[in-house]
Amino acid sequence: MTARKLQFTGALFDGRSSTKNFVEIELTPQELILKKSDRETVRWASSHLRWTAETLPFQIEYHIDDENGERLETLVVEDPEFYESFSRIAPESLSAKGKESGFNWKLYISGILVLLFSVYVLIKVVPSFLAEKMVDKIPVEWEIVLGQSILNMLPVEKKPDPEVLAVLQDTVDLLKQPDTYPYELKVYILPVKQINALALPGGPIVVFEGLLNVAESPEELAGVLAHEIQHILLRHSTRGILQSFAGSFLVTLILGDINTALEGIIQLTGELETLGLSREMEAEADLKGMELILSADIDPHGMIRIFEKLMQDELIQKGLSKQAATSEENDMKISSYFSTHPSGLNRLAQLEKQIKSHENGNWKPLFPNLDWNKIKPEN
Numbered sequence: 001m002t003a004r005k006l007q008f009t010g011a012l013f014d015g016r017s018s019t020k021n022f023v024e025i026e027l028t029p030q031e032l033i034l035k036k037s038d039r040e041t042v043r044w045a046s047s048h049l050r051w052t053a054e055t056l057p058f059q060i061e062y063h064i065d066d067e068n069g070e071r072l073e074t075l076v077v078e079d080p081e082f083y084e085s086f087s088r089i090a091p092e093s094l095s096a097k098g099k100e101s102g103f104n105w106k107l108y109i110s111g112i113l114v115l116l117f118s119v120y121v122l123i124k125v126v127p128s129f130l131a132e133k134m135v136d137k138i139p140v141e142w143e144i145v146l147g148q149s150i151l152n153m154l155p156v157e158k159k160p161d162p163e164v165l166a167v168l169q170d171t172v173d174l175l176k177q178p179d180t181y182p183y184e185l186k187v188y189i190l191p192v193k194q195i196n197a198l199a200l201p202g203g204p205i206v207v208f209e210g211l212l213n214v215a216e217s218p219e220e221l222a223g224v225l226a227h228e229i230q231h232i233l234l235r236h237s238t239r240g241i242l243q244s245f246a247g248s249f250l251v252t253l254i255l256g257d258i259n260t261a262l263e264g265i266i267q268l269t270g271e272l273e274t275l276g277l278s279r280e281m282e283a284e285a286d287l288k289g290m291e292l293i294l295s296a297d298i299d300p301h302g303m304i305r306i307f308e309k310l311m312q313d314e315l316i317q318k319g320l321s322k323q324a325a326t327s328e329e330n331d332m333k334i335s336s337y338f339s340t341h342p343s344g345l346n347r348l349a350q351l352e353k354q355i356k357s358h359e360n361g362n363w364k365p366l367f368p369n370l371d372w373n374k375i376k377p378e379n
Contacts, residue, residue: 005085008077012036015064015071018140020182025077027089032060034075044075046090058082059141074141109149112142116241136235140182140202143238147202154206156188163375165189168207171222171366175229175292183232187225195313197224199231201238212377214309218366222296223303226289234288236281286347290354299363300355307348 008025012034023042026033032049034042044062053059058077064070115138168187176185183203195210205228207221215221231237293300 005081006089008079008082008085010034010075010077010079010082012042013074013076013139013141015073015139016068018138018182020140023075025075025082027085029090032075054083056080074139076141109145112146115142138235138238143235144183144202146238146241147200147204150200151188151204151206154188154190156190156206160189161375161377164212164377167218167367167370167372167375168221168225171218172205172225172229174296174298174366175222175226177292177295185229185232195310197228199228199237201232201235201241203232205229205232209377214313215306215372215376217302217305217372218370219299219302220306220309221302222293222298222366223289223300223306226292226303227285228289229292230285230288231277231281234281234284236277236285240277240281283347283350286351287354290351294355294358297362297364298366300351300358304348304351304355307351311348 006027008027010023010025012021012023013019014021021036023037024035026035029046031046032044034044036042044060048062050061050063051059052061052074056078060075060077062073062075064073165187168189172185172187185203185205187205187207189212190206190208192208193210193213194208195214196208197211198206198208200206205225207224211224212221215224290300290303293303
């Protein structure tokens with residue numbers, strides 16, 4: 001007979017901040033025993049657990065009322081054996097709570113949308129600095145749910161080219177800083193010819209196939225990925241969606257159903273400008289993204305080259321000559337990827353200045369044994 005697994009690891013969110021606390025989990029018939037990194041032990045009675053996700057990643061909520069106030073703590077476990085082991089050691093808990101613990105997506109997402117609308121109203125009626133603080137109080141797990149809901153409706157590649165995906169994901173893993181971010185940054189490929197990329201709340205990065213076509217090196221892709229990573233880490237995507245969609249969310253929620261509301265998000269996220277990313281957000285993602293590039297010793301000129309191509313592509317689509325791009329008026333008319341970004345020429349100038357101020361000029365090739373042009377998608 002196979003021994004039952006009773007020891008697991010997971011991530012605990014305490015309901016007071018977005019900080020992820022890694023814990024060791026021990027299963028017993030009466031309770032879950034959680035041991036934090038500081039060796040503090042927390043005990044959750046099995047009979048009071050609320051399962052909010054019974055598929056990977058498993059999620060459990062537990063109501064806490066102590067000297068720190070009343071709140072919901074959330075435990076996330078990614079071990080595929082966890083649910084089965086729990087059901088074997090505490091079956092009475094699951095049978096007693098079966099109907100109650102079933103995850104009601106409609107109710108959960110409705111709650112998120114009401115929260116988003118509330119924050120949206122606050123952003124419109126209170127000083128901007130207070131609104132920023134309100135947005136930063138949104139728990140990371142809510143961002144993850146929102147981002148995953150959007151991702152699930154996008155027709156991303158189910159079986160992308162493994163070599164291409166490995167280049168993208170390995171680049172993201174190289175750029176992110178270890179043990180400092182609460183997000184799982186994961187890359188997806190959208191099979192459309194538009195030259196674009198999207199950073200969704202909670203960690204997903206969607207790269208359009210058209211962008212892969214025009215990129216001529218991993219260093220160029222790294223420039224775009226670093227920019228999108230910063231949108232997620234700085235919570236620009238969440239903030240932009242709040243500002244752009246919250247009002248229409250509530251109207252749709254009142255007049256229709258939740259599916260219609262979420263479909264509306266996806267319809268609008270087809271164009272980058274509808275994410276509500278301000279020029280200030282874009283400028284910040286540029287500078288912070290370049291910092292990631294420089295910190296990883298990746299050739300930063302790749303970022304310059306890909307942005308030049310993107311800007312030129314937009315000029316061609318608009319029927320403007322390259323010389324017309326020197327006009328600030330025409331430069332401001334660039335749409336799609338550059339539509340909400342700072343003026344294209346000013347943007348490149350700022351990045352060039354940032355490179356010159358960096359002392360180290362010994363850039364490492366990202367994948368020295370890889371010929372990107374042989375594996376990238378065909379036009």
